[in-house]
Amino acid sequence: MTEMNFLTRDDYKNLLVFSESLNPYDMDFRKEAMNNLLKYFSFEGAAFPLVDDKGYYKHLVYVNFTPVSIESYERDCYKKDFFAPANLKETYEKSVFTIEDFTSYVEYEASSLYSQCLHFNGFYYEALVLLRDEENKPLGAVAVYHGRQSKGFTIREQKLLKEIGIIMEKAIRIHLKCLSMQNNLFFLNRIFTRHPIGMILCDENFDIQEINREAYQILEALGMAAGKEDAKLLLTEYILPACQEGGSNRLFLRVATGLEVFLENMIVKEQITGRFITRYAVFLKPSVDSNTVSWTAYLTEKGLTRREREVADYLCQGCEIKEIAEKLSISLNTVKRHKESIYIKLSVNRASQLLVLHQKIQNSQ
Incomplete structure (x- = not known):
């Protein structure tokens, strides 16, 4: 059967339900958002990092990650993430990225990001949508994963992730402003x-x-x-x-x-x-x-x-x-x-x- 390269009615229905499930004023917003993401869409894992002041992904929220892989990322893979804005070699017009946008799978399999982190979860393929702030600077990202049994991310899934990114970008801006206000008031x-x-x-x-x-x-x-x-x-x-x-x-x-x-x-x-x-x-x-x-x-x-x-x-x-x-x-x-x-x-x-x-x-x- 030929894979569809367009979003279906069910996709749009799930996007609407997913959007309505988000509560950016919740302190655990990112965790709940990733749980709902896997509830409504057929990805096998998800992560929601923010970009720190050095341009790397930090403050990650993980779903379906093992404790070993989480610890390894924080300890060894922090600056070795292919997708981190600090590691981007050029400016991309697209918003959804996969491994092919950055490196070969030979280099990817040899990297600590895969061998010390994703491998422990049974993940192989990663797709990510970059979120930006009001000044168009990298703010964070939503990353999703498939295992080796998959053939990677289809065009339809990448289009779906782009729509998810649009929803999450608006919500995370509200969420961070809310947290900032609470922290500042404290x-x-x-x-x-x-x-x-x-x-x-x-x-x-x-x-x-x-x-x-x-x-x-x-x-x-x-x-x-x-x-x-x-x-x-x-x-x-x-x-x-x-x-x-x-x-x-x-x-x-x-x-x-x-x-x-x-x-x-x-x-x-x-x-x-x-x-x-x-x-x-x-x-x-x-x-x-x-x-x-x-x-x-x-x-x-x-x-x-x-x-x-x-x-x-x-x-x-x-x-x-x-x-x-x-x-x-x-x-x-x-x-x-x-x-x-x-x-x-x-x-x-x-x-x-x-x-x-x-x-x-x-x-x-």
Whole structure:
């Protein structure tokens, strides 16, 4: 019987059902997607790698792979994968690849990719569709496998894989953005807990992602509504123009008496894709002619020396001992001694109690 070189009605039906089964917001999206892929289509194995920042396939999800082959790929075949974008010798117009696009089967059988990885699963033929991001850069791939009993991938199967790639490309973009948001919010929330001062978190376009409680209190003190709209107004009408004009990430806002603003950009590495993205943190706090004077006066009243007051201020900003030592050009042991002395004089036992005390003094004004 002659093999059909076109997609059938059942193929399109399975593509529709497969597409509807995908949930890119699920943390296990890639694993579930590959399980469903083998459920609706007659491939014998599947893998879903992402492209790391070096151009190789990493963070693989496997279906029907043995533990031995998985370990071998991660250990020995990471940079020896014929299909990895870093190993592409030229730019291909096509999106679906097979071994014949890259090498001979003699070289393929002698490779560690086959002998140490695919061989353990009974796989021989591999076909892959490359997935790309919004900038047309390699993002990941969907790979499928047949055993030696097969004659390879037919034209119909390659067309089918191309349609699967179109579906998966859209879904994986959504999935990675979702993971990126979750990872970034986790990272940024940790910063929130370290800084008991007003803080507004923004993405690379200065769109506000989160605002902490202290920032809302400062907005109310300025006579503004404690919401994102007025926070956006404060950011775009006052903070950003002042930063651009002054060319500094620290400024004193004239919009309200005694308000200092610090703008810091943070480079965050996404755990999944390995990409670096920019986030901005806007710190709001009373200036030296306002609540800070009361806090300083309180520390002085408690017998803290000038250096201890400086260390205490940095501790309240969430700085680590090493960071404080670098800022003040003193040794780590000196910072530790100052910290112990501060705790004794203020009758606190840990950093969280110091932060609570600091906030209490500020809120009492």
